[in-house]
Amino acid sequence: MQSKTDATPAEDRVPQLAPDLDPAALSLTPAEGYLLSRVDGRTPWKLLREIGGLTPEEVDRCLDRWLGEGLIRLPEKRRGAGSGASGDLGPPPRVDAKLEIPVEVQRRILEYETRLGSPYHEILGISRDAGQALIKKAYFTLSKEFHPDRYFRREIGPFAKRLERVFKKIVEAYELLSDPTARAELERSLGPQTPAAPAAPSKSDRDGPPRKPLAFSIHNRVIQQRKLKAKRLFEAGTAAFARERWTEAAGSVRLAIAFDPWNEAYKERFVDIQLRVHQERASQLVAQAEEALDMRELAEALRLINEALHYRPHDADLLHRAARLAWVTGGDLHKAKMQAQESCELEPDVGRYRRTLGQIYKAAGLDANARRELEAALRLDPNDQEAEDALRSFGRGILSSLTLGGKR
Amino acid sequence: MSRVIGIDLGTTNSCVAVVENGQPTVVPNAGGYKTTPSMFAISQDGKRLVGHLAKRQAITNARNTIYAAKRLIGRRFDAPEVQKAIDLCPYEIVRGPNDDPRIRVGGKTFTTPEIAGIILREMKKVAEEYLGEPVSDAVITVPAHFNDAQRQSTKDAGKIAGLEVLRIINEPTAAALSYGFGRKPQGEKVIVYDLGGGTFDVSILEIGEGVLEVMATAGNTFLGGEDFDRRIVAHLLEKFEEAEGIDLRSDSMALQRLKDAAEKAKCDLSARTSTEINLPFIASDASGPRHLSLELGRDALEELVGDIVRSTMKTVEQCLRDADMGPGDVDQVILVGGQTRMPLVQATVAEYFGKRPNKGVNPDEVVAVGAALQGEALLSDDQNLLLLDVTPLSLGIATYGGHFAKLIDRNTTVPVRKAHIFTTTRDDQSAVKIRVLQGESDVAADNDLLGEFILSGIRAARKGEPEIEVSFDIDANGIVSVSARDLSTGKEQSITVNATGTLSEEEIQKIIEENELYEVQLKE
Numbered sequence: 055m056q057s058k059t060d061a062t063p064a065e066d067r068v069p070q071l072a073p074d075l076d077p078a079a080l081s082l083t084p085a086e087g088y089l090l091s092r093v094d095g096r097t098p099w100k101l102l103r104e105i106g107g108l109t110p111e112e113v114d115r116c117l118d119r120w121l122g123e124g125l126i127r128l129p130e131k132r133r134g135a136g137s138g139a140s141g142d143l144g145p146p147p148r149v150d151a152k153l154e155i156p157v158e159v160q161r162r163i164l165e166y167e168t169r170l171g172s173p174y175h176e177i178l179g180i181s182r183d184a185g186q187a188l189i190k191k192a193y194f195t196l197s198k199e200f201h202p203d204r205y206f207r208r209e210i211g212p213f214a215k216r217l218e219r220v221f222k223k224i225v226e227a228y229e230l231l232s233d234p235t236a237r238a239e240l241e242r243s244l245g246p247q248t249p250a251a252p253a254a255p256s257k258s259d260r261d262g263p264p265r266k267p268l269a270f271s272i273h274n275r276v277i278q279q280r281k282l283k284a285k286r287l288f289e290a291g292t293a294a295f296a297r298e299r300w301t302e303a304a305g306s307v308r309l310a311i312a313f314d315p316w317n318e319a320y321k322e323r324f325v326d327i328q329l330r331v332h333q334e335r336a337s338q339l340v341a342q343a344e345e346a347l348d349m350r351e352l353a354e355a356l357r358l359i360n361e362a363l364h365y366r367p368h369d370a371d372l373l374h375r376a377a378r379l380a381w382v383t384g385g386d387l388h389k390a391k392m393q394a395q396e397s398c399e400l401e402p403d404v405g406r407y408r409r410t411l412g413q414i415y416k417a418a419g420l421d422a423n424a425r426r427e428l429e430a431a432l433r434l435d436p437n438d439q440e441a442e443d444a445l446r447s448f449g450r451g452i453l454s455s456l457t458l459g460g461k462r
Numbered sequence: 463m464s465r466v467i468g469i470d471l472g473t474t475n476s477c478v479a480v481v482e483n484g485q486p487t488v489v490p491n492a493g494g495y496k497t498t499p500s501m502f503a504i505s506q507d508g509k510r511l512v513g514h515l516a517k518r519q520a521i522t523n524a525r526n527t528i529y530a531a532k533r534l535i536g537r538r539f540d541a542p543e544v545q546k547a548i549d550l551c552p553y554e555i556v557r558g559p560n561d562d563p564r565i566r567v568g569g570k571t572f573t574t575p576e577i578a579g580i581i582l583r584e585m586k587k588v589a590e591e592y593l594g595e596p597v598s599d600a601v602i603t604v605p606a607h608f609n610d611a612q613r614q615s616t617k618d619a620g621k622i623a624g625l626e627v628l629r630i631i632n633e634p635t636a637a638a639l640s641y642g643f644g645r646k647p648q649g650e651k652v653i654v655y656d657l658g659g660g661t662f663d664v665s666i667l668e669i670g671e672g673v674l675e676v677m678a679t680a681g682n683t684f685l686g687g688e689d690f691d692r693r694i695v696a697h698l699l700e701k702f703e704e705a706e707g708i709d710l711r712s713d714s715m716a717l718q719r720l721k722d723a724a725e726k727a728k729c730d731l732s733a734r735t736s737t738e739i740n741l742p743f744i745a746s747d748a749s750g751p752r753h754l755s756l757e758l759g760r761d762a763l764e765e766l767v768g769d770i771v772r773s774t775m776k777t778v779e780q781c782l783r784d785a786d787m788g789p790g791d792v793d794q795v796i797l798v799g800g801q802t803r804m805p806l807v808q809a810t811v812a813e814y815f816g817k818r819p820n821k822g823v824n825p826d827e828v829v830a831v832g833a834a835l836q837g838e839a840l841l842s843d844d845q846n847l848l849l850l851d852v853t854p855l856s857l858g859i860a861t862y863g864g865h866f867a868k869l870i871d872r873n874t875t876v877p878v879r880k881a882h883i884f885t886t887t888r889d890d891q892s893a894v895k896i897r898v899l900q901g902e903s904d905v906a907a908d909n910d911l912l913g914e915f916i917l918s919g920i921r922a923a924r925k926g927e928p929e930i931e932v933s934f935d936i937d938a939n940g941i942v943s944v945s946a947r948d949l950s951t952g953k954e955q956s957i958t959v960n961a962t963g964t965l966s967e968e969e970i971q972k973i974i975e976e977n978e979l980y981e982v983q984l985k986e
Contacts, residue, residue: 066929066949101952190649194673198848202877202938206628206840218937222879229875287788294790294816302816305779305789312783354735357761 069102069117069126070095073169080125089116093126095171129171154208163200163213166220173244174227182244186232193228200224235279284314291327300331332365339365340372352383363393370407373397378410381417390414398427405435413444421448466599466628466841467589468833469582470636471616473532473660473686474800476500477830478585480593481838486643486831489592497826498588500581503527504568512584524552524718526567530688531577533660534563535619536612536963543683550692552714562964575615575965576973579622583977586623600625601837603829605661606632607681609855609910610900613940615963618970622977628840629939631851633658634665635676636832637798639849641823642669643835650793651677653781655811655819656829657774658799660686664778666785666792675850678784678873680777685770687728687801693766694724698739698754706752708745716744720754727758732803735760764806771810778814784873795819798828850875857934857942860897860906862887869934872902876940881933883949885926893918894930896946898959917946917955 071093082090085108092102099117103110120126149160175182178192198204200221202214210217230236291306307324314320339362346355356379363372374397380390394411401407412427425448431441467489470477475497479488488496493514501516504526511519520527530551537544539557547563548555556571558564564571582602589597602625604616613630620627634654641652649670656663662685666677698720703709710716723739730737741754782788795811797819802808812818839847852875858868861884869880886894895916901909920928929949936942945956965973 098949098952100950187649190668191671194671194675197673197850198671198845201848201850203840203848204845206938218877222877222935225875225878283786290788290790299790299816301813302789305782305814309779309783309788312779353759353761357735357759357764360761360765 066098066100067128068096068098069093069121069128070171071126071168072124073172086116089113090120090125093117099128127171150211153210153213155205155210155213159199160213163216163220166200167216170220170223174231174240177223177227178231182241189228189231193224196224197221280313281317284310284312284317284320287313288317288320288323292323295327295330298334300327300334303327304331336362336365336369336372343375352379353385356380356383356385368396368400370397370400370404373400374404374407374410377414381410381414387414387418391418403434405431405433405438405441408434409438409441409444412441416444424448464599465589465593465595465597466601466834466837467586467597468636468830468835468837469585469600469602470633470827470829470833471532471578471582471585471602471604471619472497472500472658472829473530473688474500475659475826476581476585477827478589479827479830479834480589481834486640486834486838488827488830489589491588492591498581498584499529500532501527501529502531502567502577502580504570508568510580512580521715521718521722524714526553527718528553528565528567528572528577530660531565531574534565535574535578536608536615537563537574538964539563552718558964560964560966573965573969573973575619575963575970576622578616578619579973579977582619582623582625586625598624598626599628599837599841601629601631601833601840602627603633603636603833604630605656605658605681605683606634606663606665606679606854607661607683610912611910611963615965618963618965621970622973624974628837631833631836631849632663632665632676632679632854633661633829634663634679634798635667635674635849635851636829636836637796637823638665638667638669639674639832639835639847640828641794641796641820642674643831643847645669647793651787651791652794652796653778653792653815654796654798655774655778655802656798657801657807658686659801660688662686662774662777664774664781666781666787672846673848673850675875676852676873677787678781679852679854680781680784682774682777685774687799689770690728690767690801690804691721691724693770694728694758694763695720697758697762697766698724698756701756702744702754706745708747708752710745713745719744728763728804731758731760731763732805760805768806771804771806774807775810775814778811789815792817796823796828798823798825800826852876853878853936853940855900856902857898857900857912857936859884859932859944860899864906866899866901866904866906866909869932870936876936877938879933879935881931884930884932886920886923886928886930887925889925890922891925891928892920892922894920894946896932896944896955898942898944898957912942912959913944913957915944915946915955915957917948917953919951919953920948921950 089102089108102117103113108116117126121128149157149164151157153160169177175184178189178196180188180192200217202217202221205214205217230240287306287310291303291310294303294306304324304327307320307327311317311320311324339358343355343358343362346358356376359372359376359379363369363376366372373393377390377394377397380386391414394407394414397407398411408427409431412424412431415421415424415427425445428441428445431438432445465480468479477488477497479486481487490496491498491513495514498513499517501513501520503511503516503519503523505511505519506523516527520529530547533547534544534555539561544555544563554566555563556566558573562573564573565577586597586600600620602616602620604613608616616630617627634656637654637656638652647669649668652667652669654665654667661681661683663679663681665679668675668677695717699710710720719741723741727737727739736757736759738757739754743751744754745752792815795815795817797808797811802825808819835847836849839845839849852873853870854872856868856872857870858866861867867882869882870878893916895914897906897914898912899906899909900912903909917930920930931947931949933945934942942959943956944959945954947954
């Protein structure tokens with residue numbers, strides 16, 4: 055099957071009773087009365103023609119006349135109005151004092167039910183230009199009154215179905231009015247905002263050219279909306295960036311990109327922010343590490359430096375600090391070696407980097423390498439006492455020289 | 463009115479709460495603990511053990527001790543999560559007659575709802591002992607990303623435990639209910655980050671005017687605190703093999719000890735920066751017994767699991783996107799689940815939102831409290847709390863070309879009705895098959911089939927002309943009915959989609975009867 059989004063032809067549309075209609079006050083023939091009783095907000099025009107008692111032409115005339123008189127209305131199917139809930143609503147509405155639901159609430163439900171075909175803002179009891187906050191407030195208030203959970207496990211007879219029907223309509227109204235694009239479209243369909251008498255749709259209106267398929271225009275509008283959302287998020291991100299809230303800025307801009315992946319400016323800004331976030335984070339961590347060092351918490355300092363390296367992976371100074379701390383605290387020598395090596399590759403002419411690498415080689419038992427690096431360190435900085443001591447220690451001790459020999 | 467209890471049926475631990483004089487209370491078990499391990503075992507002498515008793519003997523009886531059965535409930539045997547569990551669990555998982563995973567311990571095979579039922583029965587008992595009266599009504603929580611089958615299986619478990627399950631609600635939603643209790647927030651937007659033993663969920667809710675609206679929910683089935691433990695265990699195994707040359711992977715007792723030690727070390731490292739793991743006599747070979755002893759630093763742990771923590775933020779982002787919000791729009795951050803005690807998790811979340819998580823809720827108890835509050839809200843007369851709950855997964859039908867047409871998006875408030883018009887794809891097509899699916903993939907075959915039916919007698923017409931209105935209804939209890947109507951003839955066909963777990967009604971009844979027999983045996 056394929057989706058079909060053309061507007062529904064008139065004969066497939068579903069007439070419903072006007073909200074304030076009092077059938078008792080009308081003078082109708084029995085056949086007309088029967089027809090009116092079948093106008094239940096669920097039966098389409100086409101089916102009403104076939105219910106018997108009147109010919110299809112008479113039904114058309116009758117319904118057209120009632121439309122003109124405002125007894126019934128013919129909402130657009132696409133707006134969902136009048137399509138109603140499936141399932142039988144049971145016997146005709148009347149209140150029942152025996153049910154576990156107050157009679158006044160029953161009345162209110164029945165009254166509400168007659169208005170389910172009204173424009174959505176009327177369903178929520180708000181004005182057409184109400185803002186989002188008001189829409190939500192109305193929705194919450196009505197939910198408290200009409201949510202089926204209010205009468206969970208209560209014996210409420212046919213009102214269970216009615217309550218559900220009313221609540222579903224309230225949710226529908228809330229959802230559509232909270233969605234800017236859907237709301238704009240509703241506004242258009244409602245026409246200019248003047249309290250005009252409900253004019254009967256003329257025959258030509260109903261038989262007019264079918265509307266352009268909605269699918270395409272909606273798609274475009276959805277994209278527009280997403281772009282708008284992206285813009286809003288991007289602005290929030292930029293504001294956060296200005297307030298130096300880097301992480302929040304990154305989150306907002308990343309979302310903006312998700313909504314509008316076509317905008318290269320967002321991506322560029324994101325890269326900038328990401329860089330700032332990383333720099334900032336690394337600086338924080340280094341500052342914390344320095345505090346830890348002051349407190350002689352070497353392991354904590356090492357952890358912080360290693361984390362900082364995550365954000366600033368090719369910083370020779372950080373690499374060197376991490377390697378040296380690992381060496382001093384007897385941490386992961388293998389990792390320390392890699393870090394020391396990288397620091398020397400990045401900046402081969404810094405004596406202390408070479409010295410640390412040498413010391414690590416030495417601790418790992420790689421004495422030839424150790425000697426080479428320590429000598430390099432001394433060449434670069436002849437006053438490096440530590441390197442000199444380390445180098446000198448090779449000469450001493452039978453064990454180390456034996457190991458040295460063994461290695462060769 | 464009899465009391466209603468709220469049960470947080472967790473992967474690792476479970477918790478039960480009641481509302482007394484309008485105040486929610488977490489009920490301690492006989493041992494005085496507010497949470498009970500979700501474990502079940504059959505001891506060497508054939509006794510059935512639940513909770514702490516089961517946990518205490520887990521090390522010496524690993525093959526007959528069941529934990530984390532929640533990871534299996536409502537799933538098919540061939541599901542990747544089940545296959546993963548088979549590789550990792552010391553107990554035996556076998557294929558059941560309904561292609562469901564079943565667990566063999568102590569020479570007997572148990573279905574997963576049965577195991578969950580045994581835990582729920584224990585929680586029911588805990589509440590009954592505390593209240594001094596029988597309890598039958600319960601609200602049970604599940605992870606937000608649980609699908610229909612998993613929810614129904616949890617309901618079945620409740621039935622097996624002798625409980626009338628009023629509602630199944632989402633864990634993060636329950637947490638938010640608990641947060642909102644007694645507060646009068648006006649339009650406050652709350653995000654719940656729920657990292658439990660075996661599940662990860664994020665929900666965004668708005669609280670105001672005594673109403674709690676779920677705005678968006680996202681989750682990850684493959685993620686939870688146990689993954690953290692597993693990383694530590696793998697690390698320990700590696701270190702031990704490096705040092706001693708012995709591979710402990712096939713030794714179920716050693717694995718259970720490692721698992722316990724890993725969990726404990728993880729908890730220790732939430733408070734300290736370093737901890738020692740000592741497991742004497744973990745193995746032995748020709749040269750005598752071997753011991754495992756090593757120090758694990760917080761930094762090492764964070765390196766082991768850092769990527770898991772980072773990956774949770776992707777889910778957070780998805781949830782924000784669904785709610786149409788940015789990180790700056792969130793007013794409160796609530797952390798739920800024991801794993802959120804980890805400083806790295808707290809720091810990562812705090813940094814993302816630029817604010818500290820709310821400290822007012824207990825991450826282990828908040829979910830059970832929320833469940834009890836929802837039970838109370840449903841049954842009591844003065845209802846000052848209304849939950850506007852949502853569908854966890856999208857619903858729709860399969861269309862031409864194997865596509866999935868969503869009619870109800872996930873996170874839609876229930877009850878709800880949605881309709882859409884479809885048409886035929888061939889000339890003079892007289893019937894259409896409506897296949898009702900649940901899931902998020904655009905490809906029909908990737909989603910779960912909930913039911914199907916045929917609408918026939920469509921008036922002969924060229925393709926694309928007939929108008930067939932397909933409507934979905936979900937009632938407040940989450941029951942889905944689908945109808946298709948040919949608008950030109952008025953012909954209609956509909957089904958109520960019966961959520962099915964992994965067991966049939968008869969199988970559930972049989973298990974209940976067997977358990978009753980068992981209860982009688984115990985009292986001898």
